Amino acid sequence: MAIYQRALCWVRRDLRLRDHTALAAATRQAREVIVVFVFDTNILRQLEDKDDRRVTFIHHSLKEMQARLAKKGSSLLVCHGDPVLDIPRLAQELKAEAVFTNRDYDPYARKRDRIIEQKLKIWDVAFHSYMDQVVFEYPDIVTRQGEPFKMFTPYKNAWLGTLRPEHVAEEKPNLKRLAPVKAFKEWIDPWDLESIGFKENNLWVQPGEEGGRAAWRKFQKHIHRYHKDRDFPSLKHGTSGLSVHLRFGTISIRDLVRFAMRREDEGSRAWLSELIWREFYQTILDRFSYVVRGAFRSEFDRIQWPGKEVHFKKWCRGETGYPLVDASMRHFARTGWMHNRLRMVVASFLVKDLLVDWRQGEAWFARKLLDFELASNNGGWQWCASTGCDAQPWFRIFNPVTQSKNFDPEGRFIRENLPELAGFSNTHIHWPHEAPESEKEKAGCHLGKDYPHPIVDHAVQREKALQLFQDVAQTAVTQTENS
Ligand SMILES: Cc1cc2nc3c(=O)[nH]c(=O)nc-3n(C[C@H](O)[C@H](O)[C@H](O)COP(=O)(O)OP(=O)(O)OC[C@H]3O[C@@H](n4cnc5c(N)ncnc54)[C@H](O)[C@@H]3O)c2cc1C
Structure with a gap:
């Protein structure tokens, strides 16, 4: 049942419309949802290469998202600025009663989100954040003493022992709840790479949700050989090549785990183990954030x-x-x-x-x-x-x-x-x-x-x-x- 008239769904490193926790929650709880992306100037300013490939990847992925939203009669709202200012401003101007987003665990993102949540509170706008980037976040997987694991194998065993189908169930957004573009057309500014100070780079990978799904479909045919092929760089499908899609959320981690956990073969088990390494390191960064400056030991x-x-x-x-x-x-x-x-x-x-x-x-x-x-x-x-x-x-x-x-x-x-x-x-x-x-x-x-x-x-x-x-x-x- 909708409790908000209008909400924003702020996408960051989850550039897809399928199996998206924050968008699914937003479209359950609000009658109208506007999907927003902010080119964060605090991050962009630090990029030394004006043809940074990541910006090109994001740019193409957003274009694809925009086209899919347009087919539903809505639009993506793209800003270029400091989200600490832009998100509260948009919420106010668009009369949104809530902001929905998926959690980002990088130290900068955590701090930024805390400030935004506080600012929104002043205007009586709710801030809802969800786990989406990983299957388990701290403290879901901890030792018996409630401490974070520092060794991978016991972490992995606990992770696998905890995993149930409901942890990776699809989070399906109700796209009928997307706000019609006419409701916020005047806030949409034309944008392209040049307008944010970057230029196009060649990509070896197809960006966007479709790119992610295509790469995933291809790899599914090779996954059973992963344990044998994964160490040979000249093999075309020895590994999935999905890391960039996981990075920008153009594929859902739940989608990958759902597939791998149903299979019994050695290749799939070895591959699932790599996805768990990703979550292990995420926990290490989360609990021992000093590692960004120096040695864990x-x-x-x-x-x-x-x-x-x-x-x-x-x-x-x-x-x-x-x-x-x-x-x-x-x-x-x-x-x-x-x-x-x-x-x-x-x-x-x-x-x-x-x-x-x-x-x-x-x-x-x-x-x-x-x-x-x-x-x-x-x-x-x-x-x-x-x-x-x-x-x-x-x-x-x-x-x-x-x-x-x-x-x-x-x-x-x-x-x-x-x-x-x-x-x-x-x-x-x-x-x-x-x-x-x-x-x-x-x-x-x-x-x-x-x-x-x-x-x-x-x-x-x-x-x-x-x-x-x-x-x-x-x-x-x-x-x-x-x-
Ligand atoms: C020095 C160094 C730096 C690295 N930097 C990054 C990085 O910035 N970003 C990144 O995603 N991976 C990083 N990795 C891990 C790994 O090399 C890449 O994830 C992998 O090569 C990506 O290719 P793939 O998608 O084909 O992987 P696959 O073999 O298909 O694995 C599937 C997924 O599991 C995860 N994964 C695989 N291996 C690891 C690992 N060792 N640690 C954590 N996650 C893993 C990735 O998300 C990967 O996409 C780094 C490894 C090393 C040794």
Whole structure:
């Protein structure tokens, strides 16, 4: 039964109309619902690249949403400004009695939403927020003592043990309740990318809800092989490629979990486990928000990283002389996306070979990743740098050449992204520096000119990394013993 005459549904990272918790609640509780999106200038101002792919993705997804709303006789209301001012202003001007939204757990978003809720209260406008981005949020999954889990496996077991079909039931909005466009036409300003100071970028992925559904339908045919294929970057459907859709909510997490939980095969189980990692890191960020500034295991903040700026720059450009690292970084520069195995390889290389502070790599990914997710990016970097909770032990160091041989055995990914090495054999493409002169000549690649010599020696750097960690770990043990 409707209790409000009119409400706003403020969409942020949930750019779809299907299976949408806040929109379903709004259209249950209000006679007329206006869907609103704010290009948040506090966020946009911090984006360094004017052709930021994420803004292009949002732009196209909003256009698609707008077209779908128009078919229902309504419209999307788009603003460009500070939501702290815009949302209360719109609620007042449009005489909305309530604002409905899905929760966002990033520290900035939480603070922003708290302020907006307080402001709305002054005007007697209700603020309703819902869990939608995840299946479980803190404190749904906690230890017996009521504490957040710090290890993934017990978290995952508790998550799976709690999951019931009702947790992932579809949240169906009643689109008949969308406000007719004539009711708010005068508030609609024309908008495009240029008007908000950005320009179009090429996307490798189809944006919007339709893009999300198409990618999901494709992956469903491959999900049973996920446990076998997921580590091989050259396989087209080895992983789902859905991270960007999860990031912007152009697909519903409930939709994915509903499908995976019905299946018994190993591939689906392994894939569901990855979706749980996403929620695990979300909880870690939520409960231990200091991780955005430093190590989860704070003893590792004492490491003085000796890495050089020039090496960091070469890593960013894919000019380290380590083919798999360079192929990954160049592919990343072109697409804004990277396969999980490669994220691990390049992150490990930056931290444990180049000895650069993991936060520099984290920031570079945050700037360039199309699927950038604060919680997963921070969690991923801290895992690779061995500073996080349930992370890779510090004494385990990836050998980038072995990784290349194991996960790109025929060098397909390298060939695709480093054409200058394409002529090397499967044996030497992973480490062309030691190829016989005749092979170098045949490959038409002059090392040092067409492709760089290695900027560091892995064996030497490995020892230095072990020493750095050992010194800190040793001091931590001594301090604990003395306390
Ligand atoms: C250094 C580093 C940085 C990362 N930064 C991000 C990031 O900013 N945003 C992001 O979404 N993922 C991040 N990840 C996790 C992972 O690499 C990506 O989620 C994955 O590569 C996305 O591809 P996919 O959608 O094909 O994944 P699939 O293998 O199909 O997995 C399905 C979904 O599960 C989730 N997922 C998978 N692996 C992980 C993981 N290790 N941690 C958390 N969630 C996971 C993602 O939402 C993903 O879309 C990072 C990993 C590392 C090592």
